[in-house]
Amino acid sequence: MPRRIPENRFDDLVDAATEVFIARGYRLTQMSDIAEAVGVAKGTLYGYVESKDALFTLCLFNADRTEPLRHPEQLPIPTPPPGQLGLQVKALVSSESIPRALSDAIGASRADDIRDELTGIVRAYYETLERFCRAIKLIDRCVDHPELRDIWQSVGREAPRAALVRYLESRIEAGQIRPVANLRLAARMIIEVTTTWAVHIKWDRSPEDFDPSEARENAIDFLVSALVV
Numbered sequence: 001m002p003r004r005i006p007e008n009r010f011d012d013l014v015d016a017a018t019e020v021f022i023a024r025g026y027r028l029t030q031m032s033d034i035a036e037a038v039g040v041a042k043g044t045l046y047g048y049v050e051s052k053d054a055l056f057t058l059c060l061f062n063a064d065r066t067e068p069l070r071h072p073e074q075l076p077i078p079t080p081p082p083g084q085l086g087l088q089v090k091a092l093v094s095s096e097s098i099p100r101a102l103s104d105a106i107g108a109s110r111a112d113d114i115r116d117e118l119t120g121i122v123r124a125y126y127e128t129l130e131r132f133c134r135a136i137k138l139i140d141r142c143v144d145h146p147e148l149r150d151i152w153q154s155v156g157r158e159a160p161r162a163a164l165v166r167y168l169e170s171r172i173e174a175g176q177i178r179p180v181a182n183l184r185l186a187a188r189m190i191i192e193v194t195t196t197w198a199v200h201i202k203w204d205r206s207p208e209d210f211d212p213s214e215a216r217e218n219a220i221d222f223l224v225s226a227l228v229v
Contacts, residue, residue, distance in 0.1 A: 086147035
């Protein structure tokens with residue numbers, strides 16, 4: 001018979017644990033820190049998840065959920081086998097890190113409307129970052145997890161940067177984007193501006209009240225206007 005647990009307890013657990021992992025990183029986070037944040041005894045926490053790794057995995061794949069979590073059939077949630085988390089993260093990041101708009105554009109020699117094309121690319125990237133903002137922040141702060149560092153660097157960072165470099169180079173050759181001194185830096189600036197406003201600003205230590213949709217449109221317009229001839 002499934003263990004009976006309080007309503008919304010897993011939602012509270014994921015939300016609280018996610019913020020603790022983000023604040024402290026993976027290695028420094030203790031189960032006692034999370035138990036305190038949730039408001040339960042440490043022993044109670046182990047009735048829900050078998051280990052810190054099991055809890056981290058639960059958070060990573062549910063941090064950006066849009067509906068309440070369903071109670072797991074098996075309690076405590078087991079620790080994933082070694083290597084499984086890395087494979088799951090690699091598959092997810094690989095499928096989302098390069099927007100379809102960017103892939104399609106790389107396959108064409110020039111744009112019919114360069115402003116419209118570039119706007120679509122930056123918007124698609126920005127909206128993906130927004131959709132996975134908590135998971136992205138969680139991975140970024142927990143690259144000290146032994147299965148995440150290399151994957152995040154290669155698939156999460158280098159792959160979209162390389163794709164943007166290829167795109168910018170082709171459009172500069174077509175005379176549709178102004179030449180820049182360093183293509184890798186230009187690609188990184190696109191990534192850093194969008195990531196700052198789609199993700200990191202939500203954890204700003206000195207937050208200011210602003211409309212997220214207005215910030216999105218301003219960031220997109222700023223980047224496109226800086227590059228289009």
